[in-house]
Structures are given as structure tokens and as C-alpha cells.
Amino acid sequence: MTEEINKNKKTIEQLIKIHGVENVLVDKESCILYAQDIHSKTIPAFAIIRPKNKDELTESVKIANKLGHAIIPRGGGMSYSKGYVPLQEGSIIVDFSRMNNIIEINEEDMYVRVESGCTWETLYRELESTNLRTPFWGTLSGISATVGGTLSQNGIFWGSTKYGSAVDSVVALEVVVGDGTLIKTGSDIQKNSAPFFRHYGPDLTGLFMCDNGALGFKVSATLKLIPKKEFREHVSYDFSDANSLFDALSKISKQELVDACVGFDPYLQKVRMQRESIASDLKKLAGVMKDNNSIIGALKDSAKIAVSGRRYMDDVKYSGHFVIEERTKEAAIFACDEVNRICDHYGGSKIESSIPKILRSNPFTPLNNVIGPKGERWMPIHTIVPHSKSHEAMKKIAKLLENNQLELDENKIGVGFLYTVISNNGFVIEPVFFTPDSIDDIHREIVEDNVLKNIECFEDNLDARELTLRLRAELLRLFEDIGGVHMQIGKSYDFKRGLRGEAWSLIKNIKDIMDPKKVINPGVLSLNVNDERD
Numbered sequence: 001m002t003e004e005i006n007k008n009k010k011t012i013e014q015l016i017k018i019h020g021v022e023n024v025l026v027d028k029e030s031c032i033l034y035a036q037d038i039h040s041k042t043i044p045a046f047a048i049i050r051p052k053n054k055d056e057l058t059e060s061v062k063i064a065n066k067l068g069h070a071i072i073p074r075g076g077g078m079s080y081s082k083g084y085v086p087l088q089e090g091s092i093i094v095d096f097s098r099m100n101n102i103i104e105i106n107e108e109d110m111y112v113r114v115e116s117g118c119t120w121e122t123l124y125r126e127l128e129s130t131n132l133r134t135p136f137w138g139t140l141s142g143i144s145a146t147v148g149g150t151l152s153q154n155g156i157f158w159g160s161t162k163y164g165s166a167v168d169s170v171v172a173l174e175v176v177v178g179d180g181t182l183i184k185t186g187s188d189i190q191k192n193s194a195p196f197f198r199h200y201g202p203d204l205t206g207l208f209m210c211d212n213g214a215l216g217f218k219v220s221a222t223l224k225l226i227p228k229k230e231f232r233e234h235v236s237y238d239f240s241d242a243n244s245l246f247d248a249l250s251k252i253s254k255q256e257l258v259d260a261c262v263g264f265d266p267y268l269q270k271v272r273m274q275r276e277s278i279a280s281d282l283k284k285l286a287g288v289m290k291d292n293n294s295i296i297g298a299l300k301d302s303a304k305i306a307v308s309g310r311r312y313m314d315d316v317k318y319s320g321h322f323v324i325e326e327r328t329k330e331a332a333i334f335a336c337d338e339v340n341r342i343c344d345h346y347g348g349s350k351i352e353s354s355i356p357k358i359l360r361s362n363p364f365t366p367l368n369n370v371i372g373p374k375g376e377r378w379m380p381i382h383t384i385v386p387h388s389k390s391h392e393a394m395k396k397i398a399k400l401l402e403n404n405q406l407e408l409d410e411n412k413i414g415v416g417f418l419y420t421v422i423s424n425n426g427f428v429i430e431p432v433f434f435t436p437d438s439i440d441d442i443h444r445e446i447v448e449d450n451v452l453k454n455i456e457c458f459e460d461n462l463d464a465r466e467l468t469l470r471l472r473a474e475l476l477r478l479f480e481d482i483g484g485v486h487m488q489i490g491k492s493y494d495f496k497r498g499l500r501g502e503a504w505s506l507i508k509n510i511k512d513i514m515d516p517k518k519v520i521n522p523g524v525l526s527l528n529v530n531d532e533r534d
Contacts, residue, residue, distance in 0.1 A: 075149020116148025268416025375455030
């Protein structure tokens, strides 16, 4: 015991020497807060460090490696699959919030380089003064979600329907691996080059993508730049059933017509309409007006939204919402006409496009959606399947939930669905649970005070919590059986169980090389669970 105390004291002293006392947090509240994600809380961290640059980070990784502390990267804290939640006592969590600089905007060579703690909103705002953007340009949680965290977990939304997920926009990385070595990827591996091109020899950039922080600490990322698309159209449709919505989403995806899209089932749609008020929508009209190139067009859009309010959604069943962005007005109108034609073909009825207009005009809003409208505990889970399996997957998911509907009703647990597509080949189905259960410190930290004061404060509801966890586990097994894949694998998804043996062996061998002492984020991607070596 004395030896352990002395080791811990030595660790803290060395970390303070590197980062300064104000950037090494060891108080109980911080160690609890930083160690929980949106859905899970296990054990507190030993310490939280906030490095200012890659040199400080490198030195801390070396200390953790030498003294045997687990060390875990944490981005914006928006994960819900235990990506950075520690499983071992004595874990050090790295908070990247101070490594938030935009290093270079290279308009000549069409790339932007940022530190990993830069948020998507910060990058978006910085590029506004140029005529450029990244192909994928942020998650809906981009007000807090960081570039590094998103590339570790992978992420979707803004731009992903046309350009793929977040990792598809990356050119190069700088990564600190388990022994403190700094590795560059892409064309930056050439000693006289710069990070302008991804593919030079083996794709080392891809090696560290979607690793959930298992293989190293992303220090910086270089992303492609493309011309900004100034002309926009917005489309919304009501469909009578999920099959019709799915067919329309798939066809639009394969035609590569829209930048972003989302669909809701009736339950999740109802929840979203309850979350905020018409007054909140009216506040967002400023964004709609700013987003419109035409003053007359802005006034028309704002008037339509103000007049329609939320009444038009009362009788909508399955809704689809689409954002079109193009270089010319003619191209935007053509794409809009094609989306209308496809939705009409699959039996959709056109409705007011307030939702995509407000979303696009206010792309990074406060994160009040991490709880339900009444303060329920929010638990999403998702799978990605090919278009050809989307109907079958939804049918099996619905059947599983139907078999448990009585228990769900008894525990007053609601389940809704969000649907979207990634590029032209990935269909996302996301069941979302709303459970009348207590929320955690992280929710109180993230959600705005004016929202918190108007919600119910649910007590611990262990029966309902156990049911949602059981159903999540059953859904994960179902996703595996139907061949689904995932983002945000973290420690919640059993990554190993669904893999082919030779792939698992290769991943383990890569982990052994990058992190020989197994100090980086133990347990993530099913790696080093109980020091398992099979």
C-alpha cells in the first residue's frame, strides 16, 4: 500500500511539473465528472491532465508508460459507449480542450490542419471567412465534439450523406503512441514533404482512424478542403410507413443528391417536437435569415416557419428531411426536383421544410438533447447496414422490441428511431431509449440551466435501467447476427465477438506494437480485457 501511495504521489508531482498545477486535476468532483460519458459511469479517474501541446502530451504518456498508469484520451465528452470511461483504478484521463488551435489553413494546397481538441464549430466558424469547407464538417454535437474525438470514434451528419463519415475527409495525422513516440502519417511521412496527400505507401492514416483511442493519441489532423457550396434547398416529406421512407432515403443516397438527411419515426418525431417550444424556433429564425442569400427569400422562409409553427407535424408519421448544397442555383434546383420526384414516387407527401432549414441555419446548438424532454435518461444505439439489408434489419429490430413491449410499457420506457445514410452505401438505424431514470453529473454539466429547471427529477429507477441495458445487449447481438457495423464502438460494443479470427489477430498484433505495455485506454475495442491474450 505504501509503495502504491508513493508511486501515485510521484506521478502527480511529475505531471504537475509538465502541465502546471492548474492543469492537473485530482479533486474528487473532477475525477468523477471526467470519467463518465453520456450514458455510463464506472470508477473515478486518478487524475485529469490538460496538455497545451504535443510535447507536454508526449512527456505524460512516457510517465504513464514508465509507472504503469492507464492513460485515456477524452475529446468533447459526447460519447455514449464508454469510449473514455476507465475500467482500471489509477487511470489518467487526457482532456484535449487546451489543444484546440487551428494550425494552418492552406488555401493553395487545399487542406486545413488542426489540433485534436479543436471543435467542429470552431473549425466551421474559422473557415467562414474563406470560400472553403471540409467535405464532412461536423456532428450535431459539434459545439463540443472535437475533431480528434470524432476521428477516433468516427462520426456523421454535416456533409456525410454525400461525402462519407468524418474519417473520409482526413488526409494525415500526428499520433503519439504508447512509448511516447510521435508518428506522422500520409505524405507527411516523407521527410521533406507536407500533409497534403493521404496515400503514400501503406495507409497509416487509416490505421489510426476509428481506433477509439486504442492505438495512440491523435495530436493533430489534416483535412481536405473543398469549395463552399453557397446555394441551398431544403425538402421535407411525410411517409406512411418506414419501408417507404427507407426506399426514398436509399434512392436519394445512391443518387448522391443531398449533403445531409435524417428521418424520424412517429415516436422520436413527437419527442423532438416536445423538446423545445415554438418560441425557441422563433429565436432560431435569425439563423434562417442569415443563411439565406436573398433578403426576400429570408423573409419568406421566416414567415413560413413562424406561421406554421409545429402544427404541421401533428399528423406526420415517418418524416424525411433533406439539405441540398450546390455550387450553382441551377444545380441546387435540379437536385431538389430529383429529391421531390423520388419522394413522390415512394408515396411521400411534401410538408413544410422548417426542420432542415432550422437545422442547417443553426448547425451547432446547445446539447440539451442528451436528456429527454421531461428529463428522461437518453440512450441511443445504432447499426450500419447496406441498403439491401435495411428493411430486414428494421423488421427484426421492431420484432425484438415488440416482444418486450409489455415490460417497456410497465416501466414507461419510450423507444424511437432515427434514420440516415452515409455516402451512397451505408444505411443507419438508431433506436433511442428514453427511460424515467436519474441523470448524472455530466448531464447537469452539459444541459443548459433553463432546460434543467423545467424537467422532472427522476429518482434512481433500477428496474427500468436494467431493462434498457438488457435490451441494448440483445440489440447488439442482433446487429451482429445481421452483419451490422458501428461507429462509437468504445467498450459497450463487443467488437471482438463479431470479427473474423484473422482480423482480430492482426488488430491485437498492431496494438502490441503501438502500445506494448497496454497503457492506452485498456478495454476499448475489446482489447486487453482482463489481459486476455487469446
